[in-house]
Amino acid sequence: LPTTGYGIVLYDGDIFYNDMSETEAWGSMVHDIDTSDYTASVNTLRSRNDLWMSQSQADALISLAYNLGSSYFTNMNTSCTFRDVLLNAVVPPTDASASKPYRAQVIKKSDFYTSADGSTTVGTVSADAVVQVIGVSDGASYKQPHKDVWYQIQYDGKTGWMRSGYVHIDDSYPLKHDLNYTNATIFGSEVARWCMADGTVVPGLLYRRVQEANIYNYGDYTPNTTNNPYCYILPNA
Incomplete structure (x- = not known):
């Protein structure tokens, strides 16, 4: 891709200058962001x-x-x-259980696992499939360096764990959309x-x-x- 400065794409007819200094490139970026x-x-x-x-x-x-x-x-x-x-990030529903499931949809074909570490695969969930969230990984894991939140799901008669990023809990539930999660x-x-x-x-x-x-x-x-x-x-x- 033909780019200049800090990564702006140039198209036919655009004007730019060779030998741009770092200060000029920075100024171009700031101007573009401002305008x-x-x-x-x-x-x-x-x-x-x-x-x-x-x-x-x-x-x-x-x-x-x-x-x-x-x-x-x-x-x-x-x-x-x-x-x-x-957009899937919400404060995890820690009250989710088999008796109180949260309806959700998987946004991308993904594997789910026997535990919240991705070691042993239970199966694969296709994109757009509906699953039930019945559990959340240990709350302490949200504060760990990798911020890796997992949901326990039920799908096609099987139970396993899936990373929360690919799981969209139905918007009908009053969950806070906090990007820290x-x-x-x-x-x-x-x-x-x-x-x-x-x-x-x-x-x-x-x-x-x-x-x-x-x-x-x-x-x-x-x-x-x-x-x-x-x-x-x-x-x-």
Whole structure:
């Protein structure tokens, strides 16, 4: 992709200048953010869906809007799994049980497991399948470094555990949509997929995505060009 500055795509007829300094590139980025709808698109997503969003989460999403386009945050008809994953984030229903299940839908074909560690597969749930949430992983796990929330589900006569990122609990339940409960592993892994050009992984884009996920999930603004400290699943180079 033909880009300049901090990742703006250039189209036929656009004007840009060679040998741009770092200061000029920074100024171009700030100008574009100030005069475009990147921030507004993220605020639209937040207000339409009644999301509780931190500053670091907003920063990461604005960066993604700047690089990928704002329509992914305003047009729900566009395909964008990482957006759908964050919209699944709710304060977990710890009262869920076999006698008090929560109706939910799986947004992407996913495996479920015998325990909340992904070690042994019970089966696979197809996209758009309806499941019943009957349990939530230990509340202490929300505070662990990987913020890996799991739901216990019932599907097709089987019971197992699935990461919460791919499970959308029905909106009819009065659950708080708090982005602090976004499943970090799933969100980071889905964001990292947006790093391809002509079917090839672009390393600079890959680690930009990793850093955006780190900012969103952990408020970690550490510059990062080669590391994956939170163990997201990255696409093959």
